[in-house]
Amino acid sequence: MPQPATRVRRTGHPGYGETLPRRPESAAPARRLVRAACAAWRLDDLAEDGALIVSELVSNAIQHARRGSIRVVVERPDATCVRIGVVDFSKDLPVRRAPGPEDEGGRGLALVAALATHWGTEPLPWGKQVWAELHGTGRG
Template identity: 60%
Template structure:
């Protein structure tokens, strides 16, 4: 079952473009949540709300803050480096205590972990993702890429 919710334009981030939220039921396991958002900095807030709502629905509130921080960094990277006008944020529960947050965009350029220089404002986001996630990576597709991070709730 696929359900779509069209958020009214006045509540959408960016320049009045609609946000499409999708919840996908699966034959087994927990539903996944996703939204297509404009490739704009304001979309990070919508992505954080989606992640927090998913974690709450799954009873994983202790992961919500870290997942929100990670998705903010992934959205920021997509906004800065991707092409086209939209990105897709996906939140899935891949195991009983594991949440995967992912951002898909239309660039095939893979993010790299580089040592930031002391005088630079940027370049620390993937270090933060590495510190918070149990694993992260990039899946290259013919149309672009999906950058994902797995976060685990610890006892």
């Protein structure tokens, strides 16, 4: 079955973003958005790690946020850096914990920390943005 086209909308200089329903199916368009932005910026070397990071951030937002939508934002702070953010309407900050061997979840933020150059949380008046930055070569 063909994948639906991702509508890429510029959010600033330069940036892309999309508001998605707070559902597990939203991870797929979030990954496509990250890959499309990386391709547009010729930062293909960051696309797969970025797609994995956004999957984890979206998964956390789906599990912990309170409203029916989330916002995925992909920005390029400089020529070789991609910043991926997921905005939700919960002020609860993410907690990175060590999962036990029998736990089915709890590894997402550890994975984000392992892949990202930097990551963190930005409080907003009505929620938060959890973000991660990746640095690449800029050679595609």
